[in-house]
Structure formats: C-alpha cells, structure tokens
Amino acid sequence: MNITLKQLRVFCALYELRSFTAAARATFITQSAVSKLCAELEAEVGQPLFERSTRSVTPCDGAADFYAYAQEILGTVRAAERSMQGLRSLERGRVGVATSPMMMVGLLGEVVADYHLAYPSVQLDLFELNTDETLESVRHGHADLGIVSTEPPQEALAMRKIYRDTMHVVCAENHPLVQRESVTWKDVAACDHIMLRNVYSVRRSLDKVAEKMNLQLRCRVEVGMLVSALRLVGLGLGVTVVPGYVCGLARQLGLRVLDIEGARNHGHELWLIQRHNARLSLAAAEFLDRMEAYLHKRQSREIDLKME
Template sequence: MELRQLRVFMEVAKYKSMTKAAESLHISQPALSKSIMTLEEELGMKLLIRTNKTSDVTDAGKVVLEYAQKMNVLMDEMSTTLNDMTNLKRGQINIGLPPIIGSLFFPKVMAKFHHAYPNVELNITEYGGARVVKSVEEGEFELGVAVMPIDEQEFQVYPIVEEEMKLLVYKDHPLADRKLVDLKDLKEEEFIFYHEEFALNKIMKKHCIAAGFEPKILFKSSQWDLMTEMVAANLGVTILPDSICNRAANSDIKIINLQQEIMWSLAVITKKERYISNAGRTFLDFILKDPL
C-alpha cells in the first residue's frame, strides 16, 4: 500500500466521482481506477460502490478514509516541520474563517501581515463557524477563527473580539421607536437567521428559547448584507453583531439595543497537541499583538 493510493482514494471519496477526482489530480481516469482496484485487492475489501453517476464509500471504505486522513495530516505536519527547520523565512498557513469574520475584520490584518512577511502564503478558506471548528479538529486548518464558547479541553483558545448583539427592524416596525427591547417581545416576530452551520444560528436560538419561545425563522442566509437588506424590505427582523449593524447604512433600518446582554465573542483556535508551523505561530503572535 502506498500513500499515493490513499490520496487517490481520498479524492474519489471527496468528489464521489472518478471523473472529477481524476481531473482534480490531473491523472487519467483509467490510471485512477487501477490505483483504487489495486488498493482494494491489497486490503481484500471493496472500498467503493460504483454506479454510472457516483462512487459511494462502503463501510470498509469509511474506515480506510478515516485513517488515510490522519496519515495525510501527519505527512503534512512532517513537511511543515522540515520546512521550518530549513527555511524559517518562508511558510504557508491554512486558516479557516467564517465569511462574516473574513469580510469584517481580516482584509486589513492580512494586508499588514503580508507587508511584514511577504514570503508567507496565507491560504484562507471560508466555512461556517461550526465547520471551521470541526476542520481545525480534523487537521484541515492549523488555525481557525470561531465564535465562543469553544471546548478548551480540545482546543487552545485565543480571544480576539467581543461585541454586543443588536436588533434590526424595519423603520415602520411597531418596535422601531424603542430604545431598548426585551427578547421576549420578539416572540411573534418572523426572524431572518444565519444558516445552521453558522454559530450565530445556535447562539440566537439558545437565547430565544431561554426567553420562552422558539424563533419563527422565515429566511436563512449566509450573507449579512442580504440579511440586512431583507430587514430593509420589511421581510422580518434579525439580530446581528454591532460591527455589522454599523455597516447596515440604510435609512429603512432601525438598530435597537437588547435588554439582555448577548455577546458575540471571537477567538483564534488551534488543536491542542498539534504542531503549529513557525509561520502559523508568527501569524498568531501578530494578530494577538494587535487585536481586531
């Protein structure tokens, strides 16, 4: 068994398609099929169920995939460690960011870091907060930015931002003239929420339930600007961090403080006991020295 075979199998499992995997790896489909068949013969088990359209992973394939991913992470860590030893001025950082955080805070940070360390490559991937946490845990990213609270037994947590959440309503909404609104007064409102993969979805559901009601969710989105435009069109209400509210410059929207103090806290996270590259540690020190 070779690592190359396992990486081919991981790519097929990722795309659930021999054709797409072959395109991604820049190899011919017959060569890819032969690699998978050889791996199956060596293991004595079927790893994929092939149909005309998809290639689904079998139960045995799921076990192989799990170990292959772990081995791939270890190989990446070995390469990173060796790179640090031989060329400390160069590096690469894989960072996971929720889109809301990337668009609000990180362009300036990345620009400053690039000017200070032009030979360090920043690979940014945007996922919802919950998926960022999972991806850091699984080794896809060495650094991630996530919404608190975070399991501090599993991760090293470095707080960087804390903001208050505020209510956004249409200008002619019955609550628009209020300076302060209790969350329980929103029981009959229709909400515009983030999708489930975003931490804000879970945070706001939790607070609504604590106030005595299950929120009526009319729309879900992954884009804060679309959410604020929906409020401006009188399609519902939403609750967003203060920095987003400050960007919602629309005369059709009223921004109101909540009686309950609901905080939006961000942190950089790393998986405990995982090796962090010299470039990764440098970026972490850089952002902690000058918090967002």
C-alpha cells in the same frame, strides 16, 4: 499493511468525487493511475472499497470508516508540512485560516491586510465556511487555525476562548423598534425575524440566548448567508440579530443597528481551534500573534465605549 500516502490521497479524492476522471484531475495524475492506486490499496486492505460501473463509483461498506482514518492521517501530514514551511524565516510558507464569511470580513479583514503587507511572500489560504466545515477544515489539516462561536467538541482539537462580542438587533429605518428609547430582548422577540440556518454559529448563539431567557423568536424567513438576511431586513420583512463584527456592513447598507439591554450578559463568544499537539509554522504563529493583539485591542476599545 504497506499503504502509501499517495494511495490515501487518491482514495479520499475518489470517495469525495465519486468519479475516476474527477479524482485524476484533483490529484494531478492520469485516470489509469487512479485506478491502479485504488486497486493496490484494496489489495492491501483485503477488501473492495468501491463498486465500479461505466457511469458511477459507489463506496462499499467500510469505505466511510476507512475515509475517516485516511483523513486523520492526511490531516496530520498536512499539519506537519505547514509546520515545516517557513520554519526559519517569514520569506515563504503559507497560513490557512478558517471561519465564517462574515467573521472573515468583519473581524479578521484588517489582520489579513496588515499581515499580507508585512509578509507578502507568505501565501494566505482563507476558508470561508460554516461552523461544522470550519471544524473539519482544522481537524483535517487544511487550515492551521479556525474561529467558531460555539464551543466545539474536544476530540482532535485544542480550543480556547479568544474574543467575546455583543449581539445587536438590525432593522429597517422605519421599523417600530427605532422609535423606542431602549430595546429589550422581549422587544426583539416580539418582532418577525430573518434568521440564519443553524449551521452558522451566529444562529446557534442566538438560539442559546433564546433558550436561556425563555424567549420564542418568530422566524419568518431562514437564509444561508448574513448578507441575504440584511438585504431582507432592508426590504422590511423583519429584523435580524447579529454580533458586533457585522454592524459595520449593516450600517453601510442603510440599516439601523440598535443596542439590546443586557446583551453583554449573553455574549457571542468566539473560540480559537487548532489540532491537538500541532506545531504552528513561524508564519502561522506570527499570524496568530497579530490576530490576538488586534482582537485584544478591539475588545478593550468596545469595553471603553460601553463605560463612557
């Protein structure tokens, strides 16, 4: 088959958006060009990929499998393009980083700021996503690297542990936990909880702790963003358990952050993920070096504080 990258890009846009008009807008070509490229692709694969009507575009049987292969091909091309950008210097190029919204703010904010000040000509593409979306972003080459806090599947991804955080319980100033000299996991389990949905790795880490310690956590409200959970905690609806990189924001909101006895034995482990065999551009490699140095220093500082 003589399939072009342009055909694959148009096919993916049409598959995702289900509209010739939207696909044309997304790929910066005319609607008639989208229709022509799609027809040419269907002729190459020997079967229709979409059912067309005046109002909608519906993928045919087999289109989903073809989309997965197309994304794999385009992901490799994107990774190659990023690797070649700024290969000899840091005067240009772009770096894509994917992770959760709170991890981007609480853990990588300083790294991003320092990197931008050092290399203002390099474009930073920051993707604030849930865990599964982060994996897909890296797998498909939209991001050079990502950070998640649950061990990802190994298919198409290289991964290694990069940081280990500690979980804390956050509550309102007048919550009964504040009066305790120390707080155990059983004390935490006895409270009403505001929890993230399990598309986020914070929730998945908490579920692992609960399973390992045979705890039943009473989820009273489930939310999609940590800032929502913190707001509801402040209104007295319950407590929430967060990793250390969220504690600064919690304190800014006037909430109490309490240590949990033995929390370091059940750490919030963070994994660096990249595409297998993908060569980082000079710009992305420099960002990774700075990020690892920062996280190592932060980890050492936390250990020193615990030992005091």
